[in-house]
Amino acid sequence: MKRLGPFVFERRLAPTRTAILGYSLLAILAALVVMSFIFWAYGVSPIKAYTVIGRTTLGSRFGLMEILRRTIPLLLCGVGLVIAFRAKFWNIGAEGQLLAGAVAATWVALFSGVSGPVKLPLMFVFGFAAGALWGIIPALLKVKLQVNDVISTLMMNYIMAYFVKWLIYGPWRGPTMRGFAYTDLFPRDAWLPLIRYSKVHWPTLLVGLVAAMLVALILSRTRLGYEIRVVGDSPDAAHYAGISFLGVSLWVMLLSGGLAGLAGVGEVAGIHHRLLEPDHVSLGYGYTAIIVAWLARGSPLAAIITSLLFGLIFAAGDEIKVTLQMPFQITGVFNGLILFFLIGVEVLLYWKVGLVRKGKGWVGKAGS
């Protein structure tokens, strides 16, 4: 038990599912409340803001489709990060792995000479491989040279972003683009089919949903998943049990990076149909996916829900920009607030908080 001012904290060993859900919702609610002050400071009535956001996203077919479109890359990256985080591998590099996938898909689309119905599947295969490769490098660095995974995965994002820039300003700049920094448009056989009157490239969405289910299966039912969880929970016990740290780390980052790579394929083949500036290929999906995975608390299936939530926030950002004349970056503020409060409620998950009563010890307040 610990005391801090008028509060008493008592350690709680295992938070219940209801507690986790309840406190996560509480964090989102708190972020919404703080957000309304930001709207207010901007001269926009928060009530009006939330009404507009609700009507234009959840309240229309167009809005719902926009949510889905944003959900796709978040889901794929988020599920990948769930695997990495379960092994306590802090992969901050989904953004770079996504771009690696986009680059590989572009190569298949424009330069491989392959055409016809095998082209799209091949783009996905190459995209997965490129993302996986970009993920495996930090895994090797960590296990072989003890390089910090947070730093290396983060730095790899910049390397890949500048690589993409170099490609589109240099060797891959499209001859038909009149000097703009794009590649040429992909031929039609490299375009993903869309749900009608929307930008939802449904094959990628399907891949994302299947990936979430497969990863759930891997984590709970397979030897690899078991070893991932042992390594994540207790590296000492993993060593004692003879589990190979190198093997598990490589598998984890292969899957994590590969899934992010698939997200990159979806963005270029489904929406842009060419490779362009890295911050246009991805609006920071690889970073937002960190929050998606954190909020999912290690469950790939929960990542479906949390990626939808952040898809909604992205879609709302577009609306805020168009309807309320506020900058799109407001989504970044909101994402930051949610992450901030989520980390804040950790305390409530593992500590029961009460008020000190004079002479009477303490009384439970936020306990469940």
Next chain:
Amino acid sequence: MAEKRTDAHPDSLASHQNVALLMRDITKVFPGVVANDKVTFELKVGEVHALLGENGAGKTTLMNILYGLYQADSGEIYLYGKRVRIRSPRDAIRHRIGMVHQHFKLVPRHTVAENVVLGLDGAPFLAPARAVEDEILQLGERYGLKVDPKAYIWQLSAGEQQRVEIIKALVRGADILILDEPTSVLTPQEVEELFKILARMREEGHSVIFITHKLDEVMEVSDRVTVMRRGKVVATLSTADVNKPTLAKMMVGREVVFRLKKVACERGQEALVVEDLWALSDRGLPALKGISFSVCRGEILGIAGVAGNGQKELVEVITGLRRATRGKVFVLGDEVTNENPRRIADKGVAHIPEERLKRGIVPEMSVAENLILKRHHRSPFCHGFFLNLRAVKRFAHHAIEEYAIMTPGPDTPAKLLSGGNIQRLILARELSGEPALVIAAHPTYGLDVGATEQIRQILLEQRRRGAAILLISEDLEELMSLADRIAVIFEGEIMGEVSPEAATLEEIGLMMAGEKRRVRR
């Protein structure tokens, strides 16, 4: 410097002029274990008082209560005859008590002076480190605590860092100094210097509490000694009136609590052979220096010794968790030196690890999942890529019943079990594959009487079944009642081997203190 108080007090002992500290009837209960059971401890002004006991005897708990890190459940503390309440280390410092922890609490990237001044009341706002530099040099002069105030901590040896800790306490005006196992990280030369410093401090009128489990040190440095065992005080004696064998006997306990029925062993095939084994400790110093022995099926070889004499490294090398720098390990006739831990485990080697919570279980995972650790990659629990969850569950129910593991169910996270049940879980897992060799490191350490007895019975049952058992323990009573042979380890070497029927506690105690070597040469 000491404030002597002479107010009349009902307790004649406490009001005695010479008594610096009296802790009376201190009781502290942790979940599942009584760490201090009505402990009474008295410290005189200007004495070095050794607090002797095995690991887990309750020494550190008692001192943590004195230093305000824990609150006692009951009992009283008197300083110079006056009752005090110590709620935090800050209170303790105010009462002129200083503590040097076993693991130093220093900021490596700061200088000596910066560390000394950190958190010091009354330090100036500007250039605080410079203000204490002179004082550090003066203290160094007075007590032989030589250390450069401008040096960075990371540049210092363990012995020098310890001096910084002592200076920290002295600058804060400590009259009573607690040293928690101060020699465990020191080289023999540094130990010598520490003892000189302690002698100086005694001359200056400081009172020192010296926590240790090493008999030599008690004899060399202390005026009086209090022996603790299993949370209780066995005796407080003047060091001049005792000898090492007596202390050893008090420390480990003479009476055998359990009369275990032990059938005569039938020695079978050699299950473990160790030849001239050398290995380094985590700090890179030689921890094993040419160890050789063998264990046969159907017998228990006990390894006795004071903690930190190479037992941990020995277990780790045999199980593949640490590299041998020289020598060979054979299991059932096949060489397994420096093989990976999985291959050694698959050969039929069970390992009941010393660090139960850190190594023995995966705390967040369920009891059922913990029960298949190490065998999760083999039939029947795993076929190809997939786990056979039905087999996992069936095995869990079976193991929970057979080993009487008290758990709400197989899906409960292992971290919610009590210490005894965690150990039952580990035994159930390690022994269910009918291993040829069982390596048990401190299997009953910190457990209550019931669990201890059950686990000893299980080990004897394994022996009857024909397993070879290597039992590492600090508990001589346990070794005497279980082992067929006892080898004593001291500073990485085997001092000798005795049979428990023929040996006396005194003899083993002397070997534990490294005496035998002198006799042999």
